[in-house]
Amino acid sequence: MMRFLSKGTKAYGIFNLKCPKCHEGNQFPTPTFSFRKSFDMHDNCPHCGQNFMPEPGFYYGAMFLSYIFMAWFCIGFVAFVHWVLGLSTGVSFALLIGVCAIFFVYIFRFARSLWLNMNFKYDPEQSRSDL
Numbered sequence: 598m599m600r601f602l603s604k605g606t607k608a609y610g611i612f613n614l615k616c617p618k619c620h621e622g623n624q625f626p627t628p629t630f631s632f633r634k635s636f637d638m639h640d641n642c643p644h645c646g647q648n649f650m651p652e653p654g655f656y657y658g659a660m661f662l663s664y665i666f667m668a669w670f671c672i673g674f675v676a677f678v679h680w681v682l683g684l685s686t687g688v689s690f691a692l693l694i695g696v697c698a699i700f701f702v703y704i705f706r707f708a709r710s711l712w713l714n715m716n717f718k719y720d721p722e723q724s725r726s727d728l
């Protein structure tokens with residue numbers, strides 16, 4: 598596996614939706630693409646107990662991140678499909694809606710994961726399996 602995605606790096610925690618502190622516990626109880634309980638999140642890390650909701654409104658920051666990310670993604674996607682692949686504007690937007698519907702849950706979770714990982718540091722001590 599690539600170095601930057603190995604355990605202990607920010608990218609590992611963010612992309613795998615793991616607890617930012619131990620990189621062991623999952624942030625979400627269900628798999629992203631199962632589309633069940635998509636927006637449920639653990640209150641605490643199931644492995645090390647890290648609080649995932651340290652204060653009310655903690656995830657407002659994540660919401661802004663996902664807005665910014667989504668806006669650029671949508672612009673880029675439509676521009677690519679329309680100009681590079683040469684499909685009509687209507688088809689481009691229809692495809693965009695389809696792609697957003699599929700990745701909406703992942704982007705929601707990804708933004709929260711990114712936000713958590715920006716606010717908490719990895720602690721190798723916490724990742725031991727004997728906790």
Ligand SMILES: [Zn+2]
Pocket residue numbers: 616617618619620621622642643644645646647723
């Ligand atoms: Zn943890």
